Amino acid sequence: MTSEERRAIDAKIRRDFPLIYAHPEIAYLDNSATTQKPESVLRAMQHYYLEENANPLRGLYELSVKATEAYEDAREAVREFIHAASHEEIIFTRNATESLNLLAYAATEAFLGEGDEILITIMEHHSNLIPWQQAAARKGAVLKFLEPDEEGYISEEQFRRMLSPKTKLVSMTHISNVLGVKNDVKTFARLAHENGSLFVLDGAQSVPHIPVDVADLDVDFLAFSGHKMLAPMGIGVLYGKRDLLLAMPPFLFGGEMIEYVSREKATWAELPHKFEAGTVNVGGAVGLRAAIDYYKQLGWDTILEREAHLSCLAMKKLSAIPHLRVLGPKGGEEHHGIFTFTIEGVHPHDIAAILDADKVNIRAGHHCAQPLMQFMKTPSTTRASFAFYNTEEELDRFVESLRKVRREMGYQE
Structure with missing residues (x-):
């Protein structure tokens, strides 16, 4: 593809995103935290609230029926997007964090006992660490950690070695939010199942950037957030195999997740509503469906090539x-748009502040992965993360700003 052709595509795509189109002075490179939203997503949500807003699932009047249809159509769009077998396997939550908390509670109650082992990696986001940490403490289970090599990869040999007859559940990130490395999930899920273990996948960083097929990967559960994939904040997804969801108790109790209530007891609604207590986020689900439509319209080939x-x-x-060190894989494509780095002698917060003065938006800190930081003996780092709507010009601005960081901090190069 020529530079002219690439710039033409850049311009076309960026017109779809009101914030970055209206503010060309900003180079937004914090996409691992949240993405910008295309106009089609904003308009879909606006249409819902202007034309179809009502409490779904409960009303027999036309407006409520429309709200219900919008919500369930979104569920079907998610099912198709990740290739789940049934709409019953798609649970709407607020975000990946809530999905993983729901799972850590309900799966622990159903499948874990004292002395059982939970296997995760040291590179997990806190959202896929603390829920299992608390579940292990609650049940008297043992939490074990897989540790990557210097580029961030976990070998099949190490995975086999860490599995044991006591391993009841494995949970890991698909793509690390710090290193950008992609785990060999299909192999690890197969080995976990051969061991009789359940496999949980945190897809917060993968679902927005690569095709994720739960049937092909054969994972038992998948969690991801809408706001990292062009959709609004406040909508997330938990996928789970139907038979496993049926065996799990509800996480929250109240309206809509019940079938029958008496003074003494209650019975639960069918899937997926058993796990969706209270009034649901229809507007967020509508926005998520519109985001999925945008992905389909643009096409994975274009997204993958650009990133x-x-x-x-x-x-x-x-x-x-000079003096800059990138953490993780040596190959650029293996970073999946995520570049976490340090600059010798400069605190990450100072790097972020200097770049902010140049209207380059990046992130600094421990990235909700403190155990990984401790493992790498690096208290904090700076991270830039790219999406398909970013451009070479933004990358050049980012690099130009980085080149002056040490000089700004008083170093003589």
């Missing part, structure tokens, strides 16, 4: 900056 191109170019340019 791989930016990743390779970013690694090449960052590697040429």
Whole structure:
């Protein structure tokens, strides 16, 4: 693809995103935290609230029926997007964090006992660590950690070695929010099942950037957030195999998740409503469906090519900056748009502040992965994360700003 062709596509895509189109002075490179929203998503939500807003599932009047249809149509769109077998396997939550908390409570109650083992990786986001940490403490189970090599990869050999007859559940990130490395989930899920273990996948960083097929991967559960994939904040998904969800108790109790209530007891609604207590976020679900429609319209081939191109170019340019060290894989494409780095002698917060003065938006800190930071002996880092709507020009602005960081901090190069 020529530079002219790429710039033409850049311009077309960026017109779809009101915030970045209206503010070309901003280079938004914090997409792992949240993405910008295309106009089609904003309009879909506006249409719902202007034309179809009502409490779904409960009313027999036309407006409530429309709200119910909008909500369930969104569920079907999610099912198709991740290739789940049934709409019953799609649970709407607020975000990946709530999905994982729901799972850590309900799956623990159903499947774990004292002395059982839960296997996770040291690179997990706190959302996929603390719920299991608390579940292990509650049940008297043991939490075990897989540790990556210097590039962030976990080997099949180590995975086999860490599995034991006591391992009842494995939970891991698909793509690390710090290192950008992608775990070999299909292999690990197969080995877990051969061991009689359940497999949980945190797809917060993968579902927005690569095709995720739960049937092909054969994971038992998948959690992800809408706001990291062009949809609004406040909507997330938990996928689970139907037979496992049926065996799990509800996480929250109240309206809509019940079938029958007496003074003494209650029975639960059928899937997926058993896990969706209270008034649901129809507007968020509508926005998520519109985001999925945008992905389908743009196409995975375009998304993957653009993000791989930016990743390779970013690694090449960052590697040429003196005193800068990129954590994780050596290959640019293997970072999946996520570049976490340090600059010798400069605190990450200072790096972020200097870049902010140049209207380059990045992130600094421990990225909700403190055990990984401790493992790497790096208290905090700076992270830039790219999406398909980012451009080479934004990358160049980012690199140019980084090159002056040490000079701004008083170092004589």
